Amino acid sequence: MAHSTPAFGLYIHVPFCASRCGYCDFNTYVPEGRGQQLQFVDAALLELDHARERIGERRVSSVFVGGGTPTLIGADALLRLLEGVDRAFGLAEDAEVTTEANPESVDPAMLRSLRQGGFNRVSLGMQSASPHVLRALDRAHTPGRAVQAAIEAREAGFEHVSLDLIYGTPGESDADWEHTLEAALGAGTDHISAYALTVEPGTAFGAAVRRGTVAPPDDDAQARRYRMADERFSAAGLHWYELSSWARDDAARCHHNLTYWRSDDWWGVGPGAHSHVAGVRWWNVRRPHEYAQALAAGRSPAAARELLTEQELALEAVMLGLRTRGGLSLAALSPAGVRAAQRQADRGRLELSDGVARLTLEGRLFADAVIRELSD
Ligand SMILES: C[S@@+](CC[C@H](N)C(=O)[O-])C[C@H]1O[C@@H](n2cnc3c(N)ncnc32)[C@H](O)[C@@H]1O
Numbered sequence: 001m002a003h004s005t006p007a008f009g010l011y012i013h014v015p016f017c018a019s020r021c022g023y024c025d026f027n028t029y030v031p032e033g034r035g036q037q038l039q040f041v042d043a044a045l046l047e048l049d050h051a052r053e054r055i056g057e058r059r060v061s062s063v064f065v066g067g068g069t070p071t072l073i074g075a076d077a078l079l080r081l082l083e084g085v086d087r088a089f090g091l092a093e094d095a096e097v098t099t100e101a102n103p104e105s106v107d108p109a110m111l112r113s114l115r116q117g118g119f120n121r122v123s124l125g126m127q128s129a130s131p132h133v134l135r136a137l138d139r140a141h142t143p144g145r146a147v148q149a150a151i152e153a154r155e156a157g158f159e160h161v162s163l164d165l166i167y168g169t170p171g172e173s174d175a176d177w178e179h180t181l182e183a184a185l186g187a188g189t190d191h192i193s194a195y196a197l198t199v200e201p202g203t204a205f206g207a208a209v210r211r212g213t214v215a216p217p218d219d220d221a222q223a224r225r226y227r228m229a230d231e232r233f234s235a236a237g238l239h240w241y242e243l244s245s246w247a248r249d250d251a252a253r254c255h256h257n258l259t260y261w262r263s264d265d266w267w268g269v270g271p272g273a274h275s276h277v278a279g280v281r282w283w284n285v286r287r288p289h290e291y292a293q294a295l296a297a298g299r300s301p302a303a304a305r306e307l308l309t310e311q312e313l314a315l316e317a318v319m320l321g322l323r324t325r326g327g328l329s330l331a332a333l334s335p336a337g338v339r340a341a342q343r344q345a346d347r348g349r350l351e352l353s354d355g356v357a358r359l360t361l362e363g364r365l366f367a368d369a370v371i372r373e374l375s376d
């Protein structure tokens with residue numbers, strides 16, 4: 001259906017984790033105490049009011065509370081944040097309201113409170129079903145806990161439950177990954193994301209790879225595991241709709257993430273959160289203390305903003321279009337880009353039909369290279 005106003009999503013970043021995983025470079029901290037967590041919630045509520053003043057009335061079509069570990073701050077705090085969204089903007093009747101959760105930080109009572117308070121989707125960081133892989137990733141949960149938490153979420157009435165997996169961890173074998181895929185599918189969720197482990201500079205894992213004490217993830221193994229995942233998920237009725245995400249049907253897709261991939265509008269609340277409204281992008285200061293101080297003093301927590309150049313916008317359009325199953329309209333490409341698309345189609349990486357380019361399975365394995373070719 002054509003609509004003149006883009007969808008509007010709200011992202012709320014909870015910047016706390018009980019401990020840091022060695023591979024993760026997200027903006028998250030071990031909290032100094034409960035006081036710091038409550039100070040963050042107060043500040044985030046102030047930012048929601050500030051957002052309302054800045055952009056006026058907008059109906060919120062999706063809310064995504066991510067982190068960090070949102071569930072670490074507890075159900076009451078998460079529900080206060082959701083009430084703040086509703087007070088400032090108002091939630092659309094059918095709004096998708098997601099929280100990320102670490103398996104060890106939820107229980108049935110908490111999940112019931114979240115569901116009753118308006119959350120309708122939960123995304124659990126399962127990562128792996130192999131104890132030695134979870135250990136290598138510094139994860140705190142046991143293999144069975146993520147599947148159990150997914151079952152508890154469904155029992156608590158969550159319409160949509162998703163699992164996050166990671167493949168290519170040093171020490172992970174194909175058999176480990178097979179076992180993880182089995183276990184994840186056995187949980188019966190309607191959505192799974194699977195990410196190739198990336199080496200982030202500035203993390204403990206990044207430092208170990210640099211020192212040579214840990215082997216970096218192997219490209220061939222990662223490509224093989226992506227194929228294994230796609231095969232197993234498809235056979236079980238979960239279909240890819242974005243490079244790293246598979247869903248049972250349209251309703252099970254992460255509509256909040258589609259807001260990003262369609263370049264609609266979103267406001268990111270919280271330390272380090274990024275926003276994109278009416279073509280302008282900005283991001284907040286990263287440190288929770290600095291963030292809270294700015295808002296308490298009545299100042300915007302924004303650190304900087306940018307307007308993309310024509311060229312950057314064109315690259316982004318190719319990137320966003322190709323990463324989803326909907327594909328990229330060839331009309332968005334330069335004549336050289338269309339010729340590059342034809343070459344990639346000849347190599348079996350793109351499928352061209354009805355004026356739209358879509359990545360094949362082979363193309364998804366080389367998505368970065370295809371995107372570069374088409375936007376040169
Ligand atoms: C940043 S976490 C936030 C949610 C929650 N704390 C969790 O760990 O699931 C979101 C997802 O990003 C993944 N992630 C973080 N760093 C990554 C990396 N270097 N490579 C691949 N995935 C990563 C996490 O494993 C997780 O599934």
Ligand code: SF4
Nearest residue numbers: 017020021024067068
């Ligand atoms: S992966 Fe999740 S739990 Fe681990 S440090 Fe990153 S945000 Fe925290």
